[in-house]
Amino acid sequence: MKKLGFGCMRFPLLDENDVKSIDKPQVEAMFDRFLEQGFTYVDTAYPYHEGESERVVKAALVDRYPREAYKLATKLPTFLLKEKEDCARYFNEQLEKTGAGYFDYYLIHCLTTDLYETAKKCDAFAFAAAMKAEGKVKEFGFSFHDTPEKLDEILTAHPEVDFVQLQINYLDWEAPNVQSRGCYEVARKHKKE
Template sequence: MKKLGFGTMRLPLNDPKNVKDIDVAQTEKMFDLFLDSGFEYVDTAYPYHEGESERVVRKALVERYPRHAYKLATKLPTFNLKEPEDCERFFNEQLEKTGAGYFDYYLVHCLTTDLYEVAKKCRAFEFVSRMKEEGKVKEIGFSFHDTPEKLDEILTDHPEVDFVQLQINYLDWEAPNVQSRGCYEVARKHGKEIVVMEPIKGGSLVNVPENVKELLNKMDPSMSIASWAIRFAASLDGVRMVLSGMSDLAQMEDNLSYMKDFRPLTDDEMKTVLHAGDMIRKTIAIPCTACEYCVAGCPQHICIPDYFKLYNERQQTLSHGKSKAYDELAKTHGKASDCIGCGQCESMCPQHLPIIENLKKAAESFE
């Protein structure tokens, strides 16, 4: 397979304020271009777009193409499991929502230290293995957001998995809260192939500081800024697929332009890109990827990623005072200062961010 996968976590929207209102017509055009260009790996999950992603995959892909034309990955929603019987219930619901008949790849979703305990209690790995034996799944794996030590434990416990999905990008390669390099090395030690998620870190490796943009453009001005992030991940040994959460047709066209005939980074390019990551890390106050896992269960309805994005922009420009963008968001959502410190968001955050403390900083800045 070509190494670019279509991640359906950030599909185009008709209404930017409503993540469930997906622009199906544009999504269909994106799938058409993706498949016509020889690509086939499509990744979705139960909670993406608050449950709508799997349904839109059915409308825009499954109902419009023969089953052999694509390979579909989705995930067992570990955070929704309460008892072993839930595994089959969610799996059957996903089969119905996607209409796919079977899944080429099925993952235990978003394993952390806490969610691995849930997976063990609900016998999630035993379930996905049974689905593979029954032919309802072709390959099994898990997505992971924790330390290299925890990854080593899980892979030691479950050598039966075919692959592992990791957050890898040149910004997080040496970041202490993500430890991309450490996790990558553990997966390779266990002989597992890797699917990469968040190669552009929620878009933050597109809108890079000006000095980083100059550094990357100096290497090759014909390449987009995003291309360096995607190609960095795809150049790593053992990476079978790099998922890109493309949000419009232009992003799709850009990604296909350099992944259709993929050229790995040279050693010098790799060193330069990693240096760019060091430069960017010094400028980002809150390394949020805007995955929105924190938002759904917030009792105060705080739009956490939006406030963090505004805060990061403010820190880079050194501006202060009232913010029209913040005030507009606060009209329809809880303010940053409305946080009650329940910790629900932090338990869901794949980046392990101190969200409660960061909301206090945002409140102090904007309110």
């Protein structure tokens, strides 16, 4: 897989004051160009564009291309979880919204110290592993926004995850509030890419 992904957090808009007013024909053209160049990784999430991103991915990508033409990633909205049953409810909603049938990559979204506690309380890791065992997820992991020490704690507790998605920006490589280098080194230590 080529190493460039298509992020679906900031689609072009018809009205800059309405994040749901996505310019669908332009997004279709963007997906066409992306796939024509041999790229395949598409990343969306439940809250992007106030819940509309996954629907637009369905219309502009899933409904227009064979399933094997792309790799789709989306994220469990950890910040909305209240109880264990919420994991299945949101997951099933995401399958319906995207129409993808399965997710190539499924992430527990935006783990921080607080949201990791929520994920533990709601058994999000066990849920994601179960979806993988059922074939509804090909690989599962989490996106992370905290300290290298917290990342080490999570990866030590959950060696079953296939990957971790980090906030890597070379300008933040040594920034104390992001600690890109430290987080990257922890992920490498745990053999996660």
